[in-house]
Amino acid sequence: MTSKRVIAVFGATGAQGGSVARAILESKSFTVRALTRDVTSAKALALQNLGAEVVQGDLNDEASVEAALRGAYGAFVVTNFWEHHSKEKEVCQGKMVADAAKRLRLKHVIYSGLENVKRLSGGKLEVPHFDGKGEVEEYFWSIGVPMTSVRLSAYFENFLTLWKPVKASDGDYYTLALPMGDTPMDGISVADIGAAVLSIFSFPEKLLGKAVGLSAEALTVQQYADLFSKSLGKEVRDAKISPEAYEKLGFPAAKEIANMCRFYQMRPDRDVKLTYCLNPNVRSFSQFLEENQGALQGI
Template identity: 80%
Template sequence: MTSVRVAAYFENFLAAWRPVKASDGDYYTLAVPMGDVPMDGISVADIGAAVSSIFNSPEEFLGKAVGLSAEALTIQQYADVLSKVLGKKVRDAKITPEAFEKLGFPAAKEIANMCRFYHMKPDRDVKLTHQLNPKVKSFSQFISENQGAFKGM
């Protein structure tokens, strides 16, 4: 058996983690409860090619856990990429997992728990991911390709 463990999906930034207009200014906030701990991320579209490479080398990966990640950024670094690509000021909301789970929307508690897990810095391997899929996109590339999802911001 080979276990493939994926990072947070970049696609979450298009929906559940989409920046929200701040009530006290002309900027947006990114409410992902990670503090200053870098969070690994990857696009769902890039996972298949990496897994295919694993299937093509079963002897190399048999009995191993493979942690996939395109890159690991802090939430402020994700916000900086969004600011640059979208031309809008985006900041880390600096929300805690405890405050996040109290937001009360569906899956708020589950997302807070996921971020608590990411705080433990699970084993993800950016270099190996890029070897398995040389075309894996950075967050900046992903957001550039998906700018249309932010229309109306």
């Protein structure tokens, strides 16, 4: 009996990597090699209990990455810009993995990528947490690594934290502040990414060498607000904030998110129909809110 092919999953104890690792483990169609910096953490041990091979892997340590990829069929690669806020560092990490994948002749890498907004906008917009991933996408393909780039939409989970409705100062209602105007914004729950990635690994021939935009649905800010109103039993309205006003809110990533929304208003390619083909159980925003009632209690 031949052993199952190994998929190395980067960031296996994080949101994206964890979703991918669990989906593959549940399918039992591949062996999961879960990469994490701390193999003794509770999340690492939980993956081990589910059947994963947990190994030490640090994107800042080339030797550990090479060791973790050796003998693997494929890999799911995710980098975390928000950990260090450095586009240059993210590009360096991504290229290092690409070089190792090339040397070790991996058959299929799925990279959690995004568009290079700076290049696409002719330098008019900079969204560092997109731009670096865009550079890495291009590098993977340029050196001939068999790679599928999965470009995600805005996380529904952000609506429980950074984008949650805020009580209005001048009335008994709440506002949702995202500078999207009346343009729909694609979204997806990070928990639903894993099953889609598993489908791409399982049937690589159609999507190898391509970029795939994942989305559960695209809603306007007012439609997101209406679903919040229904779920919370409280009126939620679109704050109708402009990108210029959003930039002035004062928190560290305000300008970056404003530019991200300017890019989203250009409607980058996100394919709802394909997403449902890859994961028929992907959740709508309404279902997501229903499942996360506990997290909404503080609103």
